[in-house]
Amino acid sequence: MNSKKLIEEAKFARNQAYVPYSKFPVGAALLTKEGKVYHGCNIENAAYSVTNCAERTALFKAVSEGDREFVAIAVVADTDRPVSPCGSCRQVMSELCPPDMKVILTNLKGDVLETTVEKLLPGAFHSGDLHGK
Numbered sequence: 001m002n003s004k005k006l007i008e009e010a011k012f013a014r015n016q017a018y019v020p021y022s023k024f025p026v027g028a029a030l031l032t033k034e035g036k037v038y039h040g041c042n043i044e045n046a047a048y049s050v051t052n053c054a055e056r057t058a059l060f061k062a063v064s065e066g067d068r069e070f071v072a073i074a075v076v077a078d079t080d081r082p083v084s085p086c087g088s089c090r091q092v093m094s095e096l097c098p099p100d101m102k103v104i105l106t107n108l109k110g111d112v113l114e115t116t117v118e119k120l121l122p123g124a125f126h127s128g129d130l131h132g133k
């Protein structure tokens, strides 16, 4: 699947966002090695900090269904620049995705920034840092 199609999938996912507080819907589409797409949207909560971002929704759905091999993720929001994933999502992507995995950031105007997991969080804390290993 090409980037353009994955972006369309992310826009589709954005329609399901539950955003009564921010009114800022975000969509994500996560592509597996086998070609399956997991959709994610942001899901907010009256206790704001419990909110789940679109990127993490897609990743947690995939892992919970037994999929762990990912090749790309597209994220879309109505931003001036291509949407920029938050720190928590960058950390979760670093944990669950290959460092060189493609991350396609975009907005409704059609600006596209293609980057990687590693570029979004250089020097991420990872499993090898635990227990002095």
Ligand SMILES: O=c1ccn([C@H]2C[C@H](O)[C@@H](CO)O2)c(=O)[nH]1
Binding pocket: 019, 022, 024, 026, 041, 042, 043, 044, 051, 052, 053, 054, 055, 075, 083, 084, 085, 086, 089
């Ligand atoms: O990359 C991003 C940035 C923000 N949000 C969500 C979290 C919250 O619901 C709203 C405003 O921060 O947007 C995402 O889902 N992904």
Ligand SMILES: [Zn+2]
Binding pocket: 053, 054, 055, 056, 085, 086, 087, 088, 089, 090
């Ligand atoms: Zn996030």
